[in-house]
Amino acid sequence: MHRSFFQAIGPVSRxxxxxxxxxxxxxxxxxxxxxxxxxxxxxxARPVSREVTEYVEFTGNAAAVETVxxxxxxxxxxxxxHFADGQNVKAGDPLFDIDDRPYRIARDQxxxxxxxxxxxxKELENEVxxxxxxxxxxxxxxEQYEIVAARRDMAKAMLDKARASLAQAELDLxxxxxxxxxxxxxxxxxxxxxxLVSGVxxxxxxxxxxxxxxxxxxxxxxxxRSLLVSRERAIKDFRADSAAGTNVEWRNIKDLAIPxxxxxxxxxxxxxxxxxxxxxVAVKAATGTVRCRAVLANHDRLITPGMFIRVRMPFGDPxxxxxxxxxxxxxxxxxxxxxxxxxxxxxxxxxxxxxxVDGGLRVIGSGINxxxxxxxxxxxxxxxxATVLPTExxxxx
Numbered sequence: 001m002h003r004s005f006f007q008a009i010g011p012v013s014r015x016x017x018x019x020x021x022x023x024x025x026x027x028x029x030x031x032x033x034x035x036x037x038x039x040x041x042x043x044x045a046r047p048v049s050r051e052v053t054e055y056v057e058f059t060g061n062a063a064a065v066e067t068v069x070x071x072x073x074x075x076x077x078x079x080x081x082h083f084a085d086g087q088n089v090k091a092g093d094p095l096f097d098i099d100d101r102p103y104r105i106a107r108d109q110x111x112x113x114x115x116x117x118x119x120x121x122k123e124l125e126n127e128v129x130x131x132x133x134x135x136x137x138x139x140x141x142x143e144q145y146e147i148v149a150a151r152r153d154m155a156k157a158m159l160d161k162a163r164a165s166l167a168q169a170e171l172d173l174x175x176x177x178x179x180x181x182x183x184x185x186x187x188x189x190x191x192x193x194x195x196l197v198s199g200v201x202x203x204x205x206x207x208x209x210x211x212x213x214x215x216x217x218x219x220x221x222x223x224x225r226s227l228l229v230s231r232e233r234a235i236k237d238f239r240a241d242s243a244a245g246t247n248v249e250w251r252n253i254k255d256l257a258i259p260x261x262x263x264x265x266x267x268x269x270x271x272x273x274x275x276x277x278x279x280x281v282a283v284k285a286a287t288g289t290v291r292c293r294a295v296l297a298n299h300d301r302l303i304t305p306g307m308f309i310r311v312r313m314p315f316g317d318p319x320x321x322x323x324x325x326x327x328x329x330x331x332x333x334x335x336x337x338x339x340x341x342x343x344x345x346x347x348x349x350x351x352x353x354x355x356x357v358d359g360g361l362r363v364i365g366s367g368i369n370x371x372x373x374x375x376x377x378x379x380x381x382x383x384x385x386a387t388v389l390p391t392e393x394x395x396x397x
Contacts, residue, residue, distance in 0.1 A: 043377030060220025064211035100176035110166035323361035339375035360397025
C-alpha cells in the first residue's frame, strides 16, 4: 500500500527561486577575522666577554707519596697494640710491643762480656808496659814481649767484638717496640696481642701498613701534543720571569711549575690546585700518551690513595672570548645555534661553535657578537623569524 502511494504522488518539485534565495543568503555572511597572537616573552642576556684559557682534561688516580709496609724485625710475642685501625699517626708513634724480656737478658749478657774483655785488656796493657821496661835489661826476651803485645791486641779485638754484640743486643731490644716511620694514616692490624711474629730476614711477619697523606700524588696519562703545548707555554713564562730560564730542559719539568687543576667525582669543577712535578722518560708508542704525576697539598686528608681524580691542564695562552650559558644553545639536526633578538624584536637563529666550559659558561668560538641579545630563557618559544618580547637579564651559568 505504502509503495503504491508514493508512486502515485511522484517526485516533489522544488521551485527554482528557492535555490537562488539560499545562494544570496550564503554570500552575505561576513568572513571570520584573523587575530594575530601577542609576542612571546623571552629572557635575553648579552654574552660575557673575558679572557679565557683553554684546558685539556684527563683522568687519573691518587697515590701516596710514601707507602711503608711494617714488618717485625725481631721474633717474639705481641704484648700490646697502641693504635686503632685507620687512625692518623706521627713519625715515632708506638704501634706494637713485642715481648722484650729475652732481649733484655741478651743485652745484659753482652754488657757483661764487654766488661770482662775491658778488664782483660787493661791487665794485658799493664803487662805490656812492664815487659817493655824489662827487655833492655835482659830479664824478658824480645819474643816474650811480642807474645804479650799480641795477647793485648787480641784482647782489643775481643773487646771490639763484645761492644758490637752489645750494640746489636741494644738494637734488637729497641726493635721490640715498633714505631711509625712517617706521618700518615695506618691500615688495619694484621696480628693480635698474643700472636708470635717472626723477625727472620726473608720471612718477617707483616704487621700493618702506613701511607703518607699530605702531600699526595696524582698519576695520569696525558697525550703527547697537549703535554708539549703546556710545556712550551710554561717555558715561555719561565724565561720571562727568570734569566736562568734559557737553560730550561725537559728534566726540569718541576721547575716550570705547570699548574694542574684537580677534582673528585663529587666536586663541581676543579677546586684543587696542584703542580706537575714528574713526566715519565718515554712516551707509549701504542697510545701516544706519557705518564705524568702531579703533587698537591692534602691538609684535610680528604683524598686517599687510589681515588679517581679528574685532571685539567692549561692548553695555550689566555685569549679574549665570548661566553654564554649552556641553556642558550639549541640543537637542530646536529647544528648548534643560539637565538639572537634584534632591535625590532625579531628572532634570528645563528649557527655557533661552542667549545669548552670556563667558570660555568660555554665559550663560543664563532657566530655571535658581544652586543647581541641571546635568548637564555624560553628558547623553545623563540622560533626563527618570530617576533618576541625580550626581557634582559645578566648572563649566569
